[in-house]
Amino acid sequence: MKTEYIDKIADAGLAFDKRMITILGPTASGKTTLAAHLAARLHAEIISADSRQVYCGMDIGTGKDLADYTVEGHRVPYHLIDICEPGTKYNLFRYQQDFLDCYEDIRNRGVLPILCGGTGLYIEAVLKGYSLSPVPQNAELRKDLEDKSLEELTVMLVELKAKNHSLMHNKTDVDSCQRAIRAIEIETYNLTKPTEERQCPPIESLIIGVDIDRETRRKKITSRLKVRLEEGMLDEIDGLLRQGVPAEDLIYYGLEYKFVTEHLVGKLSYNEMFRQLEIAIHQFAKRQMTWFRGMERRGFTIHWINAEQRMEDKVEEIMSLW
Structure with missing residues (x-):
């Protein structure tokens, strides 16, 4: 299987080295669907870079959209989704460890990794190789x-x-x-107590940014929020509360979990919840773009592609860059 994959890469005229492909973008830009289509084309596997999709049972609110990982009947393998229980506190240090484990496993099997997500700190930490120390609570x-x-x-x-x-x-x-x-x-x-920091080697990657204009992004965010509420986001979060996940832990996760929880415990009306959550997601998307622009100032080269292009054209554009 490993040799067959490398042969396919060579036949496609691609250089198979220690790099990977990174696809980043703000919420509602369509980055996950793009990553899945690209992965299907390259027989690659996706490593998620989303700080909330790590939690089991937090599906609608985090926008896992797992159906997006099926392309023309082919299930694209994905990693670092549903790996810990709701109510726990996942962090950057653990993400680095988990990412490296996945990355090394994928590479050792002769497969191309595609890093995809919108949590800029996680992405930058693994690409740049942040050195972090495991510090116990005091x-x-x-x-x-x-x-x-x-x-x-x-x-x-x-x-x-x-x-x-x-x-x-x-x-x-x-x-x-x-x-x-x-x-x-x-x-x-x-x-x-100075400690020897965990050394995380920087990883060379082709970085693709999904560029979506502000007005289109705002419309998609609002539309998607309505759909997720209709699909049962309130029931999902109510179920977590009934399972014993403390309200303060859900509020800690922010965005959907913060505002819906505040509605469910009686702090916000439905309309107040919707309005405040919609504004918060718009602000979050803006902060994501600010982070990505900051990455460019810090020396990362991000190749921006138009989110509104046909999927086939976006994939071909990435292939030409790769």
Whole structure:
């Protein structure tokens, strides 16, 4: 099978080296469908780069759309979806580990990996090779910090990072008290108990960005939100609550899980939930694009292709770049 695959790659005039293909884009851009069609063409396998699709049972709200992985009757293999239980806290360090395990397994079988998703931090971390340390929780420190404001936590984090000569990976370090406390926990640990960081080698990849104009993206987001609500997103999240997943854990996951949970516990009316969630998803898509543009400023070359092209044309454009 390995030799047969490499022969197919050679016949197609493609260089089979240590690279992979990365397909990124904002929510509702159609990146997953594109990745699946490309993978079917190249007999490749997809590694997901989505921070919420890792959770079992969180299907509609995270937009797994698993049917997209079937192309002309062929099921495209995918990885890092449905790998942990709802209510747990998945993180970047674990993603790096899981990604490398998948990547090495796929490559060792002579198959091409395609990284696909919209979580920019996860994508950049594995492409650039961030070095991360596994830091245990510090219950005493967390108790000392629990009453501090986000502004106070941010000041503390900046000071600690200056002492450690480390940089803020991104603004999500301080977009909530919970994440700021975790970041302080990591910096405090590294300040007092320096550890050998996990070395994650950078991976050379052809990076494809799915470019969708703002107005089209907004229409698709609104349309998709309505469809997901009709398909039972409220029932899905209500079921998670009934299974014993705490409301605060679902709210922690953000977007659909935050606003629908707040509706289900009586904090928001249905119309308030829909309006606030719609705005939040639009803002999220904008932040995704800001991250991807930042990647370009940080030295990544992203080849942008028009989301509105025919699927065949998009696949051929990627093939020509590859």
